[in-house]
Amino acid sequence: xxxxxxxxxxxxxxxxxxxxxxxxxxxxxxxxxxxxxxxxxxxxxxxxxxxxxxxxxxxxxxxxxxxxxxxxxxxxxxxxxxxxxxxxxxxxxxxxxxxxx
Numbered sequence: 402x403x404x405x406x407x408x409x410x411x412x413x414x415x416x417x418x419x420x421x422x423x424x425x426x427x428x429x430x431x432x433x434x435x436x437x438x439x440x441x442x443x444x445x446x447x448x449x450x451x452x453x454x455x456x457x458x459x460x461x462x463x464x465x466x467x468x469x470x471x472x473x474x475x476x477x478x479x480x481x482x483x484x485x486x487x488x489x490x491x492x493x494x495x496x497x498x499x500x501x502x
Contacts, residue, residue: 417445424448 424447425440431447432440461474 420448420452421445422448423451427451 421441421444424444427447428440428444432443462471464470
């Protein structure tokens with residue numbers, strides 16, 4: 402009989418392998434001349450990034466099946482992107498004014 406602890410460890414190892422395999426192709430392309438450990442570490446991070454993006458995308462767009470909800474989400478997303486761009490531009494201008502010429 403398999404105990405709960407063993408099932409948890411097996412599931413964590415399975416999902417760790419899945420995340421590494423998800424990010425390995427991109428990590429291999431980015432780390433062509435680096436060692437195997439750097440590629441493995443990069444594949445773990447990139448696989449985590451891809452998994453989080455996929456989970457958030459599914460979690461956001463699956464409940465928004467009506468066109469009105471999608472339009473409202475698109476407007477809020479565009480407003481957030483515009484605000485972020487404006488803040489980044491103003492922040493860059495602020496930092497460039499502090500540097501001596």
